[in-house]
Amino acid sequence: MAGQWPVYAPLNALTAFCLTLVVFALCGSWGIATGVSGLIFTVLALVNYYTRDLHGSALMPQDILNLGTAAEVMGSYTLHITQTVITIALLYIPVLVAAVVQVKLAGKHKRSWKQRGAHALACACGIFAVLYLGYFSPNPIKPATTYGWAWQETYYKYGYLAGSLEAASLMVDPILQPDGYSEDAATEAAAMAQDYQASPETANEQDYPDVFLILSESFYDFDLVTDLQADQEIMQVTKNLPNSIYGHTISPHVGGGTNSSEYEMLSSNSLMLMPSITPFNWLNLHKANSLVSNLKDLGYATLAAHPYTNSNYRRDSAWLTLGFDETHFQDDFPTKETYGSRPYQTDSATYRDLEGLYEAMPEDQPRFVFLVSIQSHGDYDMNPPEEDIVHAATDYGEYDSIMDEYLSNIYMTDRAFGELTEYLTEQYEKTGRKVIVAMAGDHAPSFVDHVADHTFTDENNLQILERSTPYLIWANYPLENAGQTSATDEYNRMDMCMLAPTLVENAGLPLTPYYQYLLALKQVAPVVTAANDYMDADGVTHTYGENAELDAWVHGYFYLEYNNIGAKATSQQNLFQVEK
Numbered sequence: 327m328a329g330q331w332p333v334y335a336p337l338n339a340l341t342a343f344c345l346t347l348v349v350f351a352l353c354g355s356w357g358i359a360t361g362v363s364g365l366i367f368t369v370l371a372l373v374n375y376y377t378r379d380l381h382g383s384a385l386m387p388q389d390i391l392n393l394g395t396a397a398e399v400m401g402s403y404t405l406h407i408t409q410t411v412i413t414i415a416l417l418y419i420p421v422l423v424a425a426v427v428q429v430k431l432a433g434k435h436k437r438s439w440k441q442r443g444a445h446a447l448a449c450a451c452g453i454f455a456v457l458y459l460g461y462f463s464p465n466p467i468k469p470a471t472t473y474g475w476a477w478q479e480t481y482y483k484y485g486y487l488a489g490s491l492e493a494a495s496l497m498v499d500p501i502l503q504p505d506g507y508s509e510d511a512a513t514e515a516a517a518m519a520q521d522y523q524a525s526p527e528t529a530n531e532q533d534y535p536d537v538f539l540i541l542s543e544s545f546y547d548f549d550l551v552t553d554l555q556a557d558q559e560i561m562q563v564t565k566n567l568p569n570s571i572y573g574h575t576i577s578p579h580v581g582g583g584t585n586s587s588e589y590e591m592l593s594s595n596s597l598m599l600m601p602s603i604t605p606f607n608w609l610n611l612h613k614a615n616s617l618v619s620n621l622k623d624l625g626y627a628t629l630a631a632h633p634y635t636n637s638n639y640r641r642d643s644a645w646l647t648l649g650f651d652e653t654h655f656q657d658d659f660p661t662k663e664t665y666g667s668r669p670y671q672t673d674s675a676t677y678r679d680l681e682g683l684y685e686a687m688p689e690d691q692p693r694f695v696f697l698v699s700i701q702s703h704g705d706y707d708m709n710p711p712e713e714d715i716v717h718a719a720t721d722y723g724e725y726d727s728i729m730d731e732y733l734s735n736i737y738m739t740d741r742a743f744g745e746l747t748e749y750l751t752e753q754y755e756k757t758g759r760k761v762i763v764a765m766a767g768d769h770a771p772s773f774v775d776h777v778a779d780h781t782f783t784d785e786n787n788l789q790i791l792e793r794s795t796p797y798l799i800w801a802n803y804p805l806e807n808a809g810q811t812s813a814t815d816e817y818n819r820m821d822m823c824m825l826a827p828t829l830v831e832n833a834g835l836p837l838t839p840y841y842q843y844l845l846a847l848k849q850v851a852p853v854v855t856a857a858n859d860y861m862d863a864d865g866v867t868h869t870y871g872e873n874a875e876l877d878a879w880v881h882g883y884f885y886l887e888y889n890n891i892g893a894k895a896t897s898q899q900n901l902f903q904v905e906k
Contacts, residue, residue, distance in 0.1 A: 330485050337460050337467055338485035342367060344453045351449040354437045357429030364421035371414045374486070376405060380704065380772050383579060384481050387494040388603050404705055461491055468492075471502075473601035496602040500609075501892050504599065504884040509896060512889035515882030516839045516901050519846035526806040529834030534624065535760035535801065536684075536693040537833060538750075539617070539826070541588055542673070544702040544732075545739055545767030550574075550791045550817070551778035555719035560737050563744035564765075564798050569808045571832070573818030574794040575825055576853050581772030585639040588698060590822040591766065592616045592648065594844060595887050596855045606644040615890055615902035617826040618649045618694070620838060623904050627651055627691040631680060632698040633659040633671040641698075650696070654683055665738060666709035670700045673742035681749055701742075702735040704771060709734075722777045732771055747800060754802040761802045764829040766822065767795030786867060790853070794819055799832055807832055812852075815865040820852040836904045840886055847879050854880050 327335055345366065350359035370385070377385040437445070460467045468488045472480045473496070481489040496502070529535075547561060548554055565572060578586040578597045586597055589605035593616045603609070613619075618628055628651045636642035636655040645653045656671075663675035676699055687693045706728045716733040718726070743765060750761045774792050782788060794817055799805070812818045820828065827841035828848070837845070847854070853861035860880050861867050870877050889895045890902055 329483060333467060334483070334485045334488060337456075338487045340456045341460065341485075341487040341491070344456055347449040347452050351446040354442065354445060355429065355432065357425045357427075357432060360428055361422055361425035364418055364425065368414065368418040368421075372411060375410060375414060380582075383477055383582060384486065384489070386477070386602065387490055388497060388608065404707060457491075461488070473502075477601075493602040497608070499893055500600050500603040501888070502599045502601070503892055503894060504881065504888055506881065507885050507888050507892075507895075509889060509898065511882075512885045512895075512898065512901070515885045516843060518879070518882055519839070519843040522837075522842045522846045524831050524837055524842075524845070526832070526834050528836050531625075533760070534626075534692040534835060535762045535803070535833050536695070537621065537626070537829065538695045538697070538761060538763040539591070539829065540696075540763065540765040541584070541591060541698045541768050542702070542739060542765055543584065543699045543768060544704065544771050545736065545765075545795060546770040546774065547574075547796050548729075548733070548774075548777070550794055551774065551782060551788065553720055553779065554733070556716050556733060557719070558716045558733075558737055560716055560733055561740045561796070563740045563747075564796060567744070567747065567798065567800055569805050570798055570800040571805070571807060571810050572796070572798050573811065573820065575766045575797045575820060575822045576790065576855060577767070577769045577793045577795050577822055578855060580770050580774060580789075580792050582769060584698070584768045585641075587766075587768040587822055588639075590855075591825055592618060592696070594823045594826050594840065595891055596821065596823050596884070598855045599884060599887055599892075604639065606639040606641065609891070611644055611647040614648060615838075615840070615897075615899075616648055617830070618696075620830070620841075620904060621692075621694045621835075622649055624835060625691055626694045627688045628694045628696075629654070629683060629687060630696045630698075631655070631658070631683060632700065633676045633679070634700045658683065665701065665735065666713040668701075668708045668735075670703050673699050673701045673739045674745055676701065677742055677746045677749070681746075698768075699739075702732070702739055706731040706735070706771065706773075725773055725777050728773060729777060743798070747802070750802045762799065762805070762829065762833045763801070764797065764799045764825060766797035766825055769793070769795060790861070790867075791817075797825060799829060801832075805832065812863065814863055815852070817865070819861070819865070820848050821855050823855070824848050824852065838904055839901045840890065843883065843886055847883055851876055851880055854883060 330338070342363070346359045346363040349362045350356060353359065374385045377383070377389075461470075468484050470492075472484060472489070472492060477489075480492065577583075578590055585604050585606050589595070590597060593614065597605070600609075622628060628649065630645040630650040630652075631654040632641060634656050636653070642653055642655065659671055659676060659679040661671065661675035661679050663672050664670060665672050676697070680695065680697060684693065684695055709731055711727060711730065714730040714734045716730060716737050718729050718733060722729050746763070750763065753759055753761065770792055778788060778792060780788060783791070824844050824847075827837065827844045830837060830841060831845060849863060851860045851862055859868065859870050860876070862876060868876060886901065890897055
């Protein structure tokens with residue numbers, strides 16, 4: 327609030343008052359208008375509090391389409407009545423008192439139709455004045471475009487209602503056109519990477535490996551932001567696996583938003599141009615260019631699986647629209663093994679069930695398997711303490727038990743991945759089928775900032791570390807780039823959008839011009855969606871205007887992305903498909 331004075335706090339208050347005017351226009355009573363609007367905002371505040379606490383972000387307009395998913399997810403959480411919740415509820419009392427006083431002062435009288443019309447017109451004029459001058463005039467009080475890489479940048483600086491109005495307006499045309507975009511600019515950008523040399527060289531068509539891509543629920547390494555001092559080595563397998571590449575992808579959100587990471591992973595399109603949407607709920611995915619379409623063009627049979635309900639994020643229809651040949655959900659995962667009282671299938675059981683689905687795929691085609699796991703989904707206070715496998719020695723106060731249960735889940739995820747690699751190694755020995763696997767976490771758990779050590783680094787770098795989820799690329803045959811790391815960035819980071827091109831390159835598959843560009847961009851600016859405004863190969867963040875050459879590379883990526891998906895762009899398909 328302090329940062330919103332003297333301009334934006336009053337603007338948000340007037341925006342809230344618009345709802346009071348709407349209710350007054352309908353009922354003609356200031357008391358009722360005050361009481362009803364106050365109640366609505368109190369409920370909204372409570373919902374927003376729990377959304378922020380459990381999901382890691384503010385409640386936004388696009389979440390309306392996620393109500394089904396949210397209801398299923400909320401079933402696994404315990405909603406604690408905290409002091410903040412009590413405070414929010416108690417703050418409705420003075421509003422209610424004011425409403426009662428207004429009713430008493432007004433007395434009882436019946437409005438004529440003329441009075442009703444006059445009141446409605448006055449309310450409409452007031453609402454128009456606030457919205458026009460505040461948001462929609464040529465020179466509004468709040469800048470028209472404020473969304474960037476973090477939702478906090480808009481909501482904390484300009485206020486919740488002001489930020490929500492901008493988010494709602496973006497839902498009409500959710501894909502932002504970058505400044506300077508033209509189809510010629512997209513073509514020129516693609517030309518910047520035309521000399522990129524892939525490593526390893528492209529494989530023979532008969533030697534294409536099977537491809538596994540795994541989005542691992544809440545898979546995160548807390549060593550990035552705190553000194554755990556745990557009694558177990560939590561990520562013993564993934565951090566030490568031979569014949570692999572280990573690093574970190576930058577997730578688009580913290581604490582939630584699996585579908586955002588899923589979309590960036592599959593499409594290589596940054597949500598920087600779509601800051602206000604849940605992709606599967608809003609975008610037209612028919613004939614969309616993605617890893618799925620690229621691999622199908624190369625002759626792959628494709629499968630997508632998730633050991634939970636098919637309704638989350640409209641995943642079933644979205645996957646089929648993207649072009650997956652077959653989709654599988656909880657009924658196709660018969661093992662039903664869980665960890666203690668947690669309701670989610672373990673990763674170990676999920677992989678064992680997935681192995682059967684994989685073996686049933688066509689033998690005469692290379693295979694692409696995409697999995698979204700579920701084991702480590704929140705909440706993390708479902709098991710009694712005696713069932714925890716890992717215990718952190720560091721004192722996290724009220725988050726001690728939550729941290730132990732979470733870390734126990736990550737320990738299990740790590741060991742389960744080891745089991746999967748053992749199975750695929752045996753498959754190679756038995757059948758000769760080559761398989762390359764990439765796994766990445768979708769986001770950190772929602773409580774990450776509560777336990778992070780804020781003395782580790784400055785706030786900007788800490789926010790990036792809170793979005794740095796581990797990734798691993800491994801193969802059951804000799805991987806040419808095994809052990810590859812960045813010489814200048816100790817975390818070996820890249821955007822989630824760059825994981826699929828990196829996987830395709832390491833598999834020795836042909837690259838689309840779009841993938842070529844992303845791989846060339848990764849060498850100079852590996853993070854473009856979670857820094858201010860991007861991060862160079864040395865791990866240093868930059869703002870636009872500091873380095874013209876790097877600016878051109880980053881802008882070029884957004885030109886290509888908009889050419890791919892923008893409503894006002896004519897897609898040049900040759901840039902997003904493998905050359906025939």
